[in-house]
Amino acid sequence: MTPETVGPLSRLIDVMRIPPRGQDVHVEATAEECAALARDFGLPAIRSLSGDYHLKTSAKGINVTGVVKASITQICVTTLEPFDSSVEEEVEVDFAESSGMPPEPPTDINEYEPPDEIVNGQIDLGALTAEFLALGLDPYPRKPGVDFDYRDPSDEKDSPFAALNKLRQGK
Numbered sequence: 212m213t214p215e216t217v218g219p220l221s222r223l224i225d226v227m228r229i230p231p232r233g234q235d236v237h238v239e240a241t242a243e244e245c246a247a248l249a250r251d252f253g254l255p256a257i258r259s260l261s262g263d264y265h266l267k268t269s270a271k272g273i274n275v276t277g278v279v280k281a282s283i284t285q286i287c288v289t290t291l292e293p294f295d296s297s298v299e300e301e302v303e304v305d306f307a308e309s310s311g312m313p314p315e316p317p318t319d320i321n322e323y324e325p326p327d328e329i330v331n332g333q334i335d336l337g338a339l340t341a342e343f344l345a346l347g348l349d350p351y352p353r354k355p356g357v358d359f360d361y362r363d364p365s366d367e368k369d370s371p372f373a374a375l376n377k378l379r380q381g382k
């Protein structure tokens with residue numbers, strides 16, 4: 212984890228300080244961090260962003276489970292109007308030291324998801340929160356109640372039903 216890879220939201224956790232029974236961690240983005248992430252993700256606004264995690268040690272490393280929640284403003288792809296929405300993404304990620312990661316996947320490549328790397332004895336729950344927000348964003352957001360129902364007028368003229376309609380109307 213170099214300074215170039217750390218985004219606007221960073222909350223480093225020292226893995227050696229995680230108690231054997233596990234640890235609960237709450238990550239809350241500040242207004243400045245929300246504004247920076249909104250710029251990064253091309254959103255008009257992120258009003259709130261948080262992550263609630265449970266960290267548990269295992270023989271292989273650290274298992275992180277939890278949920279990311281955000282209140283955001285997006286632009287409707289149909290009307291181009293801003294609208295408010297929320298994101299809620301479940302999180303389950305394993306972290307391991309690079310020395311503990313297998314060089315090649317032990318199973319079918321399509322089923323294997325390698326653990327994220329523990330860097331300098333730390334994991335970044337802020338970056339994890341931002342990553343799962345990004346995963347939860349709808350790439351084609353639509354304002355609630357808006358439906359895309361475009362009909363090209365030229366399609367109607369060329370339709371076989373248009374000819375039948377003319378016959379039926381006596382034209």
